[in-house]
Amino acid sequence: MIATLATLVLGLSLAQPEGAPARAPETPGVEVSAATRAEEAGGHGGGLSTAMMHHVTDSYVLEFPGVCEGGFRWNCELDLHEVLGERMVLEVGGFRLDMTPTRHLIMMWLASALLLLAFGLSTGKRGLVPRGFYNFLEMLVAFVRNEIAVKNIGAADADRFLPYLLTAFFFILFVNLFGLLPFAATATGNLAVTLTLAVFTFVITQYAAIRAMGLGGWLAHLTGGVHPLLWPIMVPVEILGLFTKPFALTVRLFANMIAGHIVILSLIGLIFALGSSWVALGSVPMALGIFLLEVFVGFVQAYIFCMLSSLFIGAGLAHHGGHDDEHGHADPGAADVHASHVAGTSPGHG
Amino acid sequence: MAFAAPAPVLAVGALTDINPGLTLWTAITFLFLVAVLSRFAWGPIVKMLQERERTIREAIDAARRERAEAERLLAEQKETLARATREAAELARRNQQEVELLRQELTARARKEADELVASARGLIGEERSRAAAELRGMVADLAIEAASRLVTASLDDRAQRKLVEEYLQQLPVGRA
Numbered sequence: 288m289i290a291t292l293a294t295l296v297l298g299l300s301l302a303q304p305e306g307a308p309a310r311a312p313e314t315p316g317v318e319v320s321a322a323t324r325a326e327e328a329g330g331h332g333g334g335l336s337t338a339m340m341h342h343v344t345d346s347y348v349l350e351f352p353g354v355c356e357g358g359f360r361w362n363c364e365l366d367l368h369e370v371l372g373e374r375m376v377l378e379v380g381g382f383r384l385d386m387t388p389t390r391h392l393i394m395m396w397l398a399s400a401l402l403l404l405a406f407g408l409s410t411g412k413r414g415l416v417p418r419g420f421y422n423f424l425e426m427l428v429a430f431v432r433n434e435i436a437v438k439n440i441g442a443a444d445a446d447r448f449l450p451y452l453l454t455a456f457f458f459i460l461f462v463n464l465f466g467l468l469p470f471a472a473t474a475t476g477n478l479a480v481t482l483t484l485a486v487f488t489f490v491i492t493q494y495a496a497i498r499a500m501g502l503g504g505w506l507a508h509l510t511g512g513v514h515p516l517l518w519p520i521m522v523p524v525e526i527l528g529l530f531t532k533p534f535a536l537t538v539r540l541f542a543n544m545i546a547g548h549i550v551i552l553s554l555i556g557l558i559f560a561l562g563s564s565w566v567a568l569g570s571v572p573m574a575l576g577i578f579l580l581e582v583f584v585g586f587v588q589a590y591i592f593c594m595l596s597s598l599f600i601g602a603g604l605a606h607h608g609g610h611d612d613e614h615g616h617a618d619p620g621a622a623d624v625h626a627s628h629v630a631g632t633s634p635g636h637g
Numbered sequence: 638m639a640f641a642a643p644a645p646v647l648a649v650g651a652l653t654d655i656n657p658g659l660t661l662w663t664a665i666t667f668l669f670l671v672a673v674l675s676r677f678a679w680g681p682i683v684k685m686l687q688e689r690e691r692t693i694r695e696a697i698d699a700a701r702r703e704r705a706e707a708e709r710l711l712a713e714q715k716e717t718l719a720r721a722t723r724e725a726a727e728l729a730r731r732n733q734q735e736v737e738l739l740r741q742e743l744t745a746r747a748r749k750e751a752d753e754l755v756a757s758a759r760g761l762i763g764e765e766r767s768r769a770a771a772e773l774r775g776m777v778a779d780l781a782i783e784a785a786s787r788l789v790t791a792s793l794d795d796r797a798q799r800k801l802v803e804e805y806l807q808q809l810p811v812g813r814a
Contacts, residue, residue, distance in 0.1 A: 344652050345659065375658075386658040395663065399670055406678040428682050449683060450675040458670055474663075479655045483663040545652065 335560055339552040343545055345391045345477050351470055395474035398465035402457055431456050431593055439597040440604065444495075448600055451491055455484060456593040463544060463585030467578065475588070476544035478537065485533035485540075488596040492532070496603030532599055536592060543588050547581040550574075780809070 347368045355363035367387055375387040388396075409421035436445035436452050459475055466473025474480050497505045509529075511521040554574040558566045784805050788798055 340652065345656065384657055384661070386661065388662065389656065389659055392659055392662050392666075395666055399666055402670065403673060406674060410678065410681065425682060425686070428679070429686055432683065432686065446683065450671055450679050453679050454667065454671045454674050457674070458667060477656075477659065478653060479657075479659040480663045482655060483660050483667065487664075487667065 335556045339549060339556060342472075342552055343476055343548050345389045345472075345479075347387060347389055349390055349393060390472050391474040391477045391480065394465060394472045395462055395480065397471070398461040398474065399458065401465065402461040405461075427456070427460075428453060435590070435593050435597050439594065439601040441601065444601075444604055445597075448491065448495070448597065451487065452593050452597055455487070455596060456589050459484070459540065459592055460585060460589035463588060464582065466544065466548070467581055467585065473544045473548060475540055476548060478541050481537045481540040482533075484592070485536040488536060488592075488599065489529075489533040492596070492599040492603050493529075495600045499604045532595075536595060540588055540592055543584060547577060547584055550577050551581070780805075 349365040350362050352361045353363040377384040462474045509525045510518050513521050551574045554570040557570045
């Protein structure tokens with residue numbers, strides 16, 4: 288829904304391609320097509336869409352309010368490539384791996400530090416009768432454990448996967464919410480980050496499935512339990528199926544986090560696109576509304592990521608002892624045994 | 638260190654680019670978080686959750702047990718009370734019966750005694766009467782003899798004799814045999 292809204296507002300704001308009249312003197316030639324390479328890391332020149340893309344894409348340039356160029360400025364910039372040079376660039380067998388921290392990585396680290404701080408400070412209040420902020424954190428932990436892990440994986444195996452699920456939930460939650468702060472950026476709105484998280488889920492899912500079914504059972508599962516003549520069709524489909532799940536996880540989190548920010552930026556951008564400060568009367572409250580929605584989405588996406596991860600893990604575990612019930616082609620007798628695990632197996636929703 | 642460099646700086650890339658360095662850093666950060674939080678947060682918190690679940694379950698069980706016990710006691714007491722009421726009623730009923738019985742018995746005895754008294758009185762009266770009759774008969778005989786003896790001793794003429802007898806007879810009380 289947000290995505291539709293985003294494209295709508297984006298299209299609206301792009302209807303004035305050359306940006307706000309106020310920005311007219313600034314390098315109109317650099318106006319790149321809406322496809323958006325945020326070539327200009329410095330400054331917001333070069334049109335509204337470029338400015339918006341600059342806000343949501345990653346870069347090696349940190350922007351923050353501070354003292355620079357002889358005075359206080361809201362947009363001091365620090366290029367980590369210039370600071371660190373080539374020190375963080377690794378050469379691995381002829382492959383150049385640039386480990387220089389980016390803006391999103393710094394944001395991720397700050398959010399992680401907050402996460403550690405939140406749990407570090409509140410654990411002192413731990414007790415049989417919980418109090419204060421710890422109570423809230425513990426409520427979330429209990430929610431992940433009882434509503435996500437136990438319901439999808441089963442009470443017997445849930446606690447084994449809890450450290451991963453809990454860390455994923457709180458990591459995504461804190462990064463999502465941290466990205467809503469002024470001057471911060473959303474690291475979960477970066478494909479590299481969401482892909483890594485999805486790969487973790489993928490590895491754990493396959494590990495759980497292989498542990499539960501054995502390597503033979505896992506390979507047999509890839510054939511889908513059909514006649515060997517159909518294997519040439521079935522095996523590629525099943526292998527594709529293996530990778531669509533993490534792919535969906537990757538794109539869902541990324542797109543949801545990006546979309547909200549783009550909607551907010553578009554609404555604010557309308558002020559400049561239409562060139563009248565009166566637009567702010569409408570667009571700022573709307574942007575505030577979307578912002579509040581984003582807070583909610585931050586929770587929801589953390590929940591959905593965890594829920595789907597545990598669903599995949601639970602489905603992998605449920606395979607052992609027979610054919611899987613997930614694809615609906617198993618023999619009917621075994622199908623209902625693990626029906627509880629697959630309440631919403633389709634990874635396409637959300 | 639260059640602030641606000643006007644020249645275009647190399648950006649990481651467009652929205653959909655995947656930065657391998659960032660991927661690796663994310664993995665490192667995430668694994669670090671998993672390690673630290675498992676050790677210091679998830680373990681203790683989950684243990685605490687289980688502990689609390691256990692405590693609450695035990696408290697509920699204990700409450701259920703105590704409630705059952707209380708209900709049992711209440712039922713017992715109710716039963717005892719009912720039994721006591723029943724027994725009291727029974728006792729009262731039996732008492733009444735006994736009292737009634739006693740009353741009837743007493744009445745009967747009193748009536749019997751009264752009857753006996755009447756009967757004995759009647760006997761006594763009869764006895765007295767017959768004795769009085771006998772006494773009277775004896776007295777009459779004595780009087781007759783005395784009168785005869787007077788007649789004999791006086792040896793009077795026929796007229797005088799008769800007169801004497803009649804006088805005598807008139808002295809006797811009337812209506813007696």
